[in-house]
Amino acid sequence: MTTRYSFGGDEHIFVECGAEMSLEAFFKGLSITNALREARIAGVTEICPANASFQVRFDPDIIAPDDMLRELQALEAAAGSAPSVLDTRIIEVPVLYNDPWTHETGQRFRERHQDPTSTDIEYTARINNLDGIDGFIRAHSGAPWFVSMVGFVAGLPFLYQMVDRARQIQSPKYLRPRTDTPRLTVGHGGCFACIYSVRGAGGYQMFGITPMPIYDPRQETPYLRDFMCLFKPGDIVKWKPVTRAEYDHIVAEVDAGRWSPRMAPVTFSLADFHRDIDGTNARVMEALNGR
Amino acid sequence: MAVKVIKPGLSTTVQDLGRPGYYHIGIPTSGGMDLLSLAAANLLVGNPAGAAVLEAVFTGPELAFEQDATVAVTGAAMAPKVDGVEQPGWTSFRVRKGQVLSFGFLKAGARAYVAISGGIDVPVVLGSRSTYTLGTLGGLEGRKLAEGDMLSIGAGQGAAEGRSLPERLRRKPGQPAELRMLPGLYWHRITEAAGERFFEDTWKVAPEADRIGYRFKAGRPLDFVPQEQPFGAGSDPSNIVDACYPYGSVQVPSGTEPIVLHRDAVSGGGYCMIGTVISADMDLIGQLQPHTPTRFVKVTMPEALAARRDRKAVMDEINRTLG
Numbered sequence: 179m180t181t182r183y184s185f186g187g188d189e190h191i192f193v194e195c196g197a198e199m200s201l202e203a204f205f206k207g208l209s210i211t212n213a214l215r216e217a218r219i220a221g222v223t224e225i226c227p228a229n230a231s232f233q234v235r236f237d238p239d240i241i242a243p244d245d246m247l248r249e250l251q252a253l254e255a256a257a258g259s260a261p262s263v264l265d266t267r268i269i270e271v272p273v274l275y276n277d278p279w280t281h282e283t284g285q286r287f288r289e290r291h292q293d294p295t296s297t298d299i300e301y302t303a304r305i306n307n308l309d310g311i312d313g314f315i316r317a318h319s320g321a322p323w324f325v326s327m328v329g330f331v332a333g334l335p336f337l338y339q340m341v342d343r344a345r346q347i348q349s350p351k352y353l354r355p356r357t358d359t360p361r362l363t364v365g366h367g368g369c370f371a372c373i374y375s376v377r378g379a380g381g382y383q384m385f386g387i388t389p390m391p392i393y394d395p396r397q398e399t400p401y402l403r404d405f406m407c408l409f410k411p412g413d414i415v416k417w418k419p420v421t422r423a424e425y426d427h428i429v430a431e432v433d434a435g436r437w438s439p440r441m442a443p444v445t446f447s448l449a450d451f452h453r454d455i456d457g458t459n460a461r462v463m464e465a466l467n468g469r
Numbered sequence: 470m471a472v473k474v475i476k477p478g479l480s481t482t483v484q485d486l487g488r489p490g491y492y493h494i495g496i497p498t499s500g501g502m503d504l505l506s507l508a509a510a511n512l513l514v515g516n517p518a519g520a521a522v523l524e525a526v527f528t529g530p531e532l533a534f535e536q537d538a539t540v541a542v543t544g545a546a547m548a549p550k551v552d553g554v555e556q557p558g559w560t561s562f563r564v565r566k567g568q569v570l571s572f573g574f575l576k577a578g579a580r581a582y583v584a585i586s587g588g589i590d591v592p593v594v595l596g597s598r599s600t601y602t603l604g605t606l607g608g609l610e611g612r613k614l615a616e617g618d619m620l621s622i623g624a625g626q627g628a629a630e631g632r633s634l635p636e637r638l639r640r641k642p643g644q645p646a647e648l649r650m651l652p653g654l655y656w657h658r659i660t661e662a663a664g665e666r667f668f669e670d671t672w673k674v675a676p677e678a679d680r681i682g683y684r685f686k687a688g689r690p691l692d693f694v695p696q697e698q699p700f701g702a703g704s705d706p707s708n709i710v711d712a713c714y715p716y717g718s719v720q721v722p723s724g725t726e727p728i729v730l731h732r733d734a735v736s737g738g739g740y741c742m743i744g745t746v747i748s749a750d751m752d753l754i755g756q757l758q759p760h761t762p763t764r765f766v767k768v769t770m771p772e773a774l775a776a777r778r779d780r781k782a783v784m785d786e787i788n789r790t791l792g
Binding site for chain 2: 184185186187188189190192194196197198199200223224225226227228229230231232233235238239243327328329330331332333334336338343348350351367368369370375376378393395406407409410
């Protein structure tokens with residue numbers, strides 16, 4: 179896993195920690211970007227961690243591009259030995275899988291899909307050798323997911339499934355992106371899940387919808403009053419399948435300002451995770467039950 | 470006191486110098502696409518360079534003034550009119566209470582900047598008044614102007630009328646356009662021949678060109694170096710593991726139509742980028758009309774920094790002239 183540096187014009191430096199996705203690459207980027215934030219280097223204007231890479235925006239009138247590069251390389255060398263342990267939180271996200279709204283949208287853009295005769299969820303279940311829609315829901319909601327990036331549009335989380343690679347759900351993106359995706363769609367592209375924070379264009383497969391707002395620019399939703407975006411890199415998500423009646427109930431409670439997601443603090447250690455994936459996941463998920 | 474929107478124009482939004490600092494959670498900087506024209510309009514009417522103005526795309530709005538104000542229009546050539554009487558561009562003029570500001574047809578460029586003395590007084594959100602429509606954030610209720618909107622105007626007398634920016638300091642929309650680009654990011658993913666063709670070809674601005682990004686067509690498709698796709702990237706050779714996108718970065722979905730991201734950029738995604746348009750040429754993109762022939766010109770970092778210094782020198786001179 180070699181680190182690759184490249185300038186994005188005269189104002190950005192792009193750092194790829196690994197060409198392929200892994201939690202090691204994510205943690206490497208996280209430790210360097212945390213160190214960079216603490217270093218408070220004059221001229222650094224934006225620090226953006228991503229899945230297996232990160233990007234820094236800087237003002238070249240204040241710090242020359244080559245000096246910026248040298249600062250980052252020094253931070254990379256220092257970060258190399260840091261343990262990958264994170265004090266974070268687990269958030270339970272209710273999902274109505276195979277819902278009518280993403281189904282309707284999927285049908286509207288069917289000619290842009292790999293399999294026009296199927297639905298996104300049936301197609302993805304089939305190419306991942308899962309037992310139909312029910313088998314897909316069990317695989318998708320059985321283990322927690324790790325927020326490895328926030329972006330694309332405001333507050334949209336990219337999530338990485340916390341299972342070994344052989345069990346990770348993978349799917350291609352639409353052949354051509356859709357011009358419409360319902361707000362709060364649970365999507366999937368490559369190995370990543372996402373939640374579309376706003377309505378708009380998108381290329382990910384659509385599996386369901388959550389009743390839980392994750393971005394509120396008016397900051398009226400009780401759990402979004404402190405900040406308008408819910409997710410940050412390092413958060414852990416547990417999908418909870420819900421029925422249509424439960425979905426409708428949560429939507430009504432959200433609208434009345436009475437609903438908040440279940441969440442709990444957890445500590446995540448990458449070394450422990452690799453030693454015992456299922457055991458680590460069980461412990462992380464138990465935190466939601468107050469244990 | 471206020472200004473009433475009689476007609477909003479095609480897509481008119483409130484913009485200032487932008488909202489840096491939130492790109493890591495997907496909220497882009499926004500702000501005027503042509504920041505030089507935005508700053509000049511403000512300075513002409515006696516505002517600070519970063520006051521909130523209106524950015525009007527292709528067609529101008531029609532505005533009824535409920536107070537006296539000094540106004541200046543810069544950027545695209547789209548003649549301002551006060552009660553039907555044409556006013557010069559890049560020059561301050563007075564609009565009296567009860568008069569109507571309207572615009573003639575677009576003659577050159579794409580975006581006009583309308584500065585009103587006192588500035589457009591919408592709430593500051595995350596440090597800026599700029600509109601980010603995709604996130605329904607900032608500006609007037611996070612959206613473009615609509616018929617019947619009332620725009621509050623800040624306090625301020627405004628500068629005298631007849632202040633004008635010398636011709637040589639004004640933005641001249643390029644035709645054909647040249648956008649200087651520093652190759653990099655995932656440049657190594659396309660073949661050497663494809664890289665040469667990219668700079669040789671004359672591209673054309675596609676109709677899908679907005680504040681998020683400008684799409685270009687009519688060049689030859691780009692071939693990728695064959696490889697086994699990295700885990701998590703997706704199966705198309707133009708896919709990468711979803712990463713952050715620099716402002717100005719040039720992405721090439723499926724190797725066909727390059728997209729240059731602008732002030733309302735999506736902050737990341739899974740398409741290969743082959744380089745970045747340099748900071749000095751970002752303003753120019755905001756003035757390109759659909760179908761404008763455009764070439765990408767390869768530059769080095771020292772050339773990019775020299776161009777940045779040149780742009781800053783022009784901005785400094787505008788400040789001195791109007792300050």
